[in-house]
Amino acid sequence: MNEPAETTENLEVEQPDSWEQLEQIVAAKDSEAARSYLKELPPGEDARIMAQLTETEQQEFIALLNDEDAAHLMESLPELQAGQLLSALPPEKAALIFDEMHSDEQVDLLDQLTEAQSEAIIEQMDPEEAENVRFLAQYDSQSAGGLMITELLSFEESQTVDDVVTELRQNAEEYATYNVQYIYVINAEEQLVGVLRLRDLLMAPPGRRLNKMMIANPTSVPDSTSLQDLQHFFDSHHLFGLPVIDADQKLVGVVRREDVEQAGEEQAGRTFLRFAGIMGGEELRSLPLKIRSARRLSWLSINIVLNIVAASIIAMYEETLETVIALAVFLPIVSDMSGCSGNQSIAVSTRELVLGVIRPRDWFHVFRKELGLGLVNGITLGILLGGVAYLWKGNPYLGLVIGGALGLNTLMAVCLGALIPLILKGFKLDPALASGPILTTLTDMCGFFLVLSFAQALLPWLT
Amino acid sequence: MNEPAETTENLEVEQPDSWEQLEQIVAAKDSEAARSYLKELPPGEDARIMAQLTETEQQEFIALLNDEDAAHLMESLPELQAGQLLSALPPEKAALIFDEMHSDEQVDLLDQLTEAQSEAIIEQMDPEEAENVRFLAQYDSQSAGGLMITELLSFEESQTVDDVVTELRQNAEEYATYNVQYIYVINAEEQLVGVLRLRDLLMAPPGRRLNKMMIANPTSVPDSTSLQDLQHFFDSHHLFGLPVIDADQKLVGVVRREDVEQAGEEQAGRTFLRFAGIMGGEELRSLPLKIRSARRLSWLSINIVLNIVAASIIAMYEETLETVIALAVFLPIVSDMSGCSGNQSIAVSTRELVLGVIRPRDWFHVFRKELGLGLVNGITLGILLGGVAYLWKGNPYLGLVIGGALGLNTLMAVCLGALIPLILKGFKLDPALASGPILTTLTDMCGFFLVLSFAQALLPWLT
Numbered sequence: 017m018n019e020p021a022e023t024t025e026n027l028e029v030e031q032p033d034s035w036e037q038l039e040q041i042v043a044a045k046d047s048e049a050a051r052s053y054l055k056e057l058p059p060g061e062d063a064r065i066m067a068q069l070t071e072t073e074q075q076e077f078i079a080l081l082n083d084e085d086a087a088h089l090m091e092s093l094p095e096l097q098a099g100q101l102l103s104a105l106p107p108e109k110a111a112l113i114f115d116e117m118h119s120d121e122q123v124d125l126l127d128q129l130t131e132a133q134s135e136a137i138i139e140q141m142d143p144e145e146a147e148n149v150r151f152l153a154q155y156d157s158q159s160a161g162g163l164m165i166t167e168l169l170s171f172e173e174s175q176t177v178d179d180v181v182t183e184l185r186q187n188a189e190e191y192a193t194y195n196v197q198y199i200y201v202i203n204a205e206e207q208l209v210g211v212l213r214l215r216d217l218l219m220a221p222p223g224r225r226l227n228k229m230m231i232a233n234p235t236s237v238p239d240s241t242s243l244q245d246l247q248h249f250f251d252s253h254h255l256f257g258l259p260v261i262d263a264d265q266k267l268v269g270v271v272r273r274e275d276v277e278q279a280g281e282e283q284a285g286r287t288f289l290r291f292a293g294i295m296g297g298e299e300l301r302s303l304p305l306k307i308r309s310a311r312r313l314s315w316l317s318i319n320i321v322l323n324i325v326a327a328s329i330i331a332m333y334e335e336t337l338e339t340v341i342a343l344a345v346f347l348p349i350v351s352d353m354s355g356c357s358g359n360q361s362i363a364v365s366t367r368e369l370v371l372g373v374i375r376p377r378d379w380f381h382v383f384r385k386e387l388g389l390g391l392v393n394g395i396t397l398g399i400l401l402g403g404v405a406y407l408w409k410g411n412p413y414l415g416l417v418i419g420g421a422l423g424l425n426t427l428m429a430v431c432l433g434a435l436i437p438l439i440l441k442g443f444k445l446d447p448a449l450a451s452g453p454i455l456t457t458l459t460d461m462c463g464f465f466l467v468l469s470f471a472q473a474l475l476p477w478l479t
Numbered sequence: 480m481n482e483p484a485e486t487t488e489n490l491e492v493e494q495p496d497s498w499e500q501l502e503q504i505v506a507a508k509d510s511e512a513a514r515s516y517l518k519e520l521p522p523g524e525d526a527r528i529m530a531q532l533t534e535t536e537q538q539e540f541i542a543l544l545n546d547e548d549a550a551h552l553m554e555s556l557p558e559l560q561a562g563q564l565l566s567a568l569p570p571e572k573a574a575l576i577f578d579e580m581h582s583d584e585q586v587d588l589l590d591q592l593t594e595a596q597s598e599a600i601i602e603q604m605d606p607e608e609a610e611n612v613r614f615l616a617q618y619d620s621q622s623a624g625g626l627m628i629t630e631l632l633s634f635e636e637s638q639t640v641d642d643v644v645t646e647l648r649q650n651a652e653e654y655a656t657y658n659v660q661y662i663y664v665i666n667a668e669e670q671l672v673g674v675l676r677l678r679d680l681l682m683a684p685p686g687r688r689l690n691k692m693m694i695a696n697p698t699s700v701p702d703s704t705s706l707q708d709l710q711h712f713f714d715s716h717h718l719f720g721l722p723v724i725d726a727d728q729k730l731v732g733v734v735r736r737e738d739v740e741q742a743g744e745e746q747a748g749r750t751f752l753r754f755a756g757i758m759g760g761e762e763l764r765s766l767p768l769k770i771r772s773a774r775r776l777s778w779l780s781i782n783i784v785l786n787i788v789a790a791s792i793i794a795m796y797e798e799t800l801e802t803v804i805a806l807a808v809f810l811p812i813v814s815d816m817s818g819c820s821g822n823q824s825i826a827v828s829t830r831e832l833v834l835g836v837i838r839p840r841d842w843f844h845v846f847r848k849e850l851g852l853g854l855v856n857g858i859t860l861g862i863l864l865g866g867v868a869y870l871w872k873g874n875p876y877l878g879l880v881i882g883g884a885l886g887l888n889t890l891m892a893v894c895l896g897a898l899i900p901l902i903l904k905g906f907k908l909d910p911a912l913a914s915g916p917i918l919t920t921l922t923d924m925c926g927f928f929l930v931l932s933f934a935q936a937l938l939p940w941l942t
Contacts (some may be wrong), residue, residue: 060711060835066846092715094834171916178839185682207703213679220650225878248523252555256719256737274719277740284747285830291751292826293819299827299846305609309855312823319819320863323812330808342798344807345793348923349786351811356756356782360775363755364762369749371557373530373763374522385764392772393779400783438507460811 027200030273038065039045042076050080054089063093065407066101067302075104078113087116090125095282096298098129102137111140114149119166120275123152138236146229152269161239162244163279164260170200174226177220199257200267202228208236208259236261241285246276247371287366293319319453325461326351333468342409343471346418349401350467353422354429354459361386361433362451369441376442382434382478390430400425413477421466429459501528513543517552526556529564530765532841538567541576544712552578553588557759558745562591565600566869574603577612583628583738584614615732619787623709624702625722625733626742626762633663634691640683647805660719663730671699671730673723699724702731708745709739711835751831753912756782782916788812789923796931803941804871806934809881812864813930816885820856824849825914832904837904845897853893861886876940884929892922 041049054062066074066089078086078101090098102110102125114137115121125148126134134153138146148166168310170192171180180199184191199217201210210230222227236259237246237409249258250273257270286297293315300306330337330347337343365382368374374382402419406412435449441465471478504512517525529537529552539566541549553561553576565573568817577585577600589597589612597616611629618624632654633812634643641661656763662680665675673693675937685691699722700709706930712721713736720733756778762771793800800806829836830843837845865882869875896918900910934941 028696058711061712062842063835064838068841088715092711094836100707145901168902176881181681184678188682191678214681215647215654218644218677218681219651245523248521248555251523252525252551272741276738280740281740281744281747282753284744285833288747288754289830290750292754292822294823298791298830300834301827301833301845302836305848305851305855310818311853312562312852313859315823316816316819316860316912317863320812320860323815324864324867326813327808330811331805332802334807338801338804339803341797344796344797344810345790348793348811348814348927349783349790351815352778352786352919352923353783357775359755360757361756361779363752364764367752368763370748371562371763372526373557373765377533378527380796382764385768387771388768389775392768393776396776397779397783400780401787404787405935410938434773458817459814464811 033336036178038071038077039067042073042080045076045080047080050077051082051085054081054085055196062089063097064202066093067283067300071100071104074101078105079265080108083112086113086318087172087184091117091121092298095124095128096300096303100239103129103133107133107136107140110141112135115145119145119148119152119269120163122149123162124157126153127157145219155239156310156385158243158259158279158283159239160237160241160260160271161268161274162241164239164271165275166269166271168200168259168267168268171199171226173203173225173230174202175226176222177217177224177229179224180217180223181222181313187340198259198270199226200234200259200270201226202267205264207265208261209233210234211259234259235239236267237271237401238263243279247280248269250276260441269308275278284370287448289445291366291452293449293452295449318363322453322457326457326464328460329464330468331339333472335469336472336475339475340414340471341404343417343467344404344416348399349463350418350422350425351456351460351463353397353401354425354463357390357426357461358429358433358455359452362437362447362455365434365437366447367453369437369447374437374438379435379438382438386431386434387427392428393430394423394426397426411478413474416460417467417474417478421463421470425459425463425466428462429455432458483682490529496514500632501532501540502536505536507542508539508543510543510545513540513860514545514548517544517548525552526560529556529560530763534563537564539588541568546575547579549576554580554584558587558591559763560765561588561809563765566592566596567585567663570596571598573600578605578608579819581614581628582608582611582630582732583626585612586625587620588703590620591618609806618702621706621742621746622702623700623704623721623723623734624732626706626709626738627702628738629732629736631663631730631733632661633665634689635687636666636693637666638689639685640680640687640689640692641685643689661722661733663697663722663733664689665730668727669730670728671697671724672695676732691863695721699730700734701726706739706742707835709734711742713739717792740776740783747833750833750911753909754826754829754915756912756915758864758912785920789920789927792924793928793931795928796935799931799935799938802938803877803934805868805877806880806930808865810930811870813881813885813888814919814923814926816860816864817888817926818919820889821852821892821896821918821922822915824893825900825910825918828843828900829861829910829914831909833863837901842898842901845901846894849894850890853890856893857886857889860889872940876937878939880930880933880941884926884933888922888926888929892918894923 028420038053041053069077081089090101138149152166197214199212199214201212202209203209210227210232211234212230214227239260239262255273257272259267260270260271289299293316294312296311299311340421398419401422402415405418406415436451436454440447440450482771499517504516514743532540543550551562601612615629660677662675662677663671664675666672673690673695674697675693679692702723702725718736720735722730723732723734725731750764758778759774762774788932861882864885868881869878899914899917903910903913
């Protein structure tokens with residue numbers, strides 16, 4: 017139980033690739049076969065299969081499905097992939113598929129499209145659904161308003177248990193897709209005044225009024241509540257859904273635990289990508305080359321400038337370097353190792369920020385903790401690399417220069433790496449994207465400077 | 480709505496630090512104050528406040544709380560932090576707190592302790608709960624068995640709606656913490672035969688037998704199902720919980736959507752940390768320095784060896800380097816930029832593996848996609864850096880050497896970065912941890928070799 021086995025993919029039990037079969041179905045325009053093909057796919061395979069088809073094939077396949085199956089397929093694909101597929105469909109077809117989705121999924125997918133594309137689809141939608149989507153689209157996608165669903169059960173406080181049961185029975189089919197756990201009780205102004213669990217209805221006499229049995233003044237959140245606050249809320253409360261109210265206290269939706277968890281997971285994925293220099297959100301290889309290349313280059317071109325700035329330090333010490341050419345071997349090692357040490361600190365700070373264990377104003381606490389670690393790791397790594405340098409050239413002063421430079425630079429990198437994410441976060445900038453380049457530029461410059469200036473000072477003993 | 484505002488933390492509305500107030504409460508041993516203090520903390524603040532207290536203060540604070548509040552607090556802390564706190568408590572106290580937690584949380588926390596510590600706590604627990612924990616602890620924490628809860632409602636198929644409602648009413652208090660959505664129907668051998676939604680009970684005549692109204696042969700998963708398969712399942716099914724069966728088809732638990740989402744989020748966090756070279760799981764700064772330092776050094780010491788191996792290429796070309804000392808300025812730039820390009824590819828492949836869009840055997844599809852991108856980015860970056868080299872020294876051949884080396888090395892880094900995670904995953908190794916060091920060693924070596932061998936070939940025109 018102790019070691020999480022995260023590479024559980026079992027290669028042995030995999031079926032032979034079935035997308036050739038899919039190509040035949042598409043070519044034969046066989047709706048029935050398309051449907052049963054989709055049903056028999058192991059979970060998760062649909063995303064992979066779709067990613068391997070050309071855009072035309074994807075569209076032809078979608079055209080073979082009924083709207084409900086197409087909606088189901090789109091919901092199980094990564095949002096970016098579903099968005100690409102959607103943007104290639106005629107707006108009328110897209111709108112029909114949309115009508116089969118939950119409100120939050122509609123909005124998430126429209127987020128992937130251009131303004132014109134999403135407007136074209138909304139116009140073709142069922143008018144009531146369209147109004148709802150427009151209403152939801154006004155919210156920041158990472159706020160309670162953007163994460164909530166509007167499919168909820170609300171009743172006026174003067175209604176009775178029997179009213180609710182009758183209503184549920186009459187619309188059983190519609191509510192079947194609602195995943196109801198709570199019933200919300202509102203007053204005549206549509207303001208939230210109470211909540212009832214479904215199981216409470218089971219145990220109540222039919223004639224009882226809702227306001228006589230509801231939990232009054234239930235917890236609710238304003239529609240502007242941030243994802244992070246929602247995450248903290250669900251961490252510390254065993255609830256499935258949280259009613260969302262607008263500025264007038266009106267009940268506007270329900271944000272569910274699962275949506276908050278999923279948004280958190282997606283955010284962690286994007287943080288990971290930004291940390292490695294992928295800008296503009298998710299990158300899937302099904303995106304056009306032009307977009308992928310441009311996004312990656314935009315980050316690389318900033319880095320190349322920073323790299324040139326850092327390396328210009330070396331150019332200032334060309335003479336020293338010419339005298340002790342062995343230094344050129346150690347320059348990349350010192351800068352790279354310090355970068356690694358600093359990145360570890362960045363990762364821990366970024367993670368602690370996400371977990372809510374630290375905040376920007378805790379910088380001194382973080383600095384103190386990191387100073388000790390920087391000293392221990394700096395001394396250890398300095399002795400290691402200094403020893404190698406000494407043994408290689410048989411010159412203890414070379415060992416001193418290299419070891420001393422790496423030790424000091426590690427200490428600096430560890431402390432800077434820990435603080436940079438806090439500083440960026442304090443200025444409301446994105447720690448994941450900018451911390452790495454800022455750190456490595458500083459550690460490169462400082463590393464080159466330390467090696468070369470120490471060498472210049474000890475030059476007589478190095479030659 | 481388009482730009483997710485992920486830095487939503489609002490510095491203005493924050494209260495002044497309240498942990499000094501907490502220190503006073505702890506010093507005064509004021510139980511009542513401790514309780515109301517905890518209640519009034521904004522969501523998420525508890526983790527941060529606890530992280531700032533010394534270990535002794537944390538224990539004194541926990542001692543002031545009743546078991547239920549203490550359990551509640553521990554559940555809202557990051558697992559690592561809660562585990563540390565727990566390991567410092569006397570086993571009797573820890574066991575009392577444990578009895579207030581859900582079964583899956585108990586097991587997650589025991590995972591953080593040594594064998595001896597967790598055995599000491601289990602021995603002090605309520606015997607029934609202890610047996611349950613021992614049963615759950617046998618499972619891999621990232622499988623359906625490790626993620627499931629055992630608090631579920633199951634009834635025999637011959638029972639009636641009235642039996643269920645009576646049972647629910649009689650044990651309303653116990654079930655209040657269960658978050659019930661489904662009722663599971665089993666046969667005399669405890670095998671799962673059907674499922675009922677709570678709302679179905681609302682609409683049924685009291686005397687009806689469960690097997691006359693249940694959904695027969697419900698979807699269930701074996702207890703060994705992997706987290707990844709569970710994620711795919713919940714992606715494509717609108718269910719809240721999924722019954723888990725053992726090898727004898729017996730119903731052993733329920734894995735809930737929220738637990739799967741949360742496990743996915745935690746896994747994404749750990750992947751992020753491993754990617755930056757933090758081994759051994761979560762690192763919080765509240766861990767002892769010795770452990771933090773040793774974990775980071777274990778990864779850094781592998782890296783320093785790899786760095787020395789790569790830099791030894793430079794040592795082989797000392798003469799060339801002495802002749803054209805300007806090359807020493809560009810060596811770190813070429814190796815660093817290629818590392819950045821390769822890391823972008825690693826991140827995209829790792830992410831696509833997590834999303835299930837690619838699998839190891841799709842390597843050729845990935846390679847083809849990345850080849851084009853490597854060419855475009857290689858040529859662009861080569862021209863950029865080659866241009867800088869040419870302008871700096873006024874020597875077009877220097878530009879050719881540097882630009883050509885960076886271009887080729889970028890192409891190689893992009894392709895290798897895309898494939899390495901697939902290869903590692905194919906061999907059931909961890910792509911996040913090992914991809915980076917393998918890539919940078921290869922790109923460093925290759926980058927140094929390309930710059931210096933090109934320079935040697937063009938040496939007459941470079942001096």
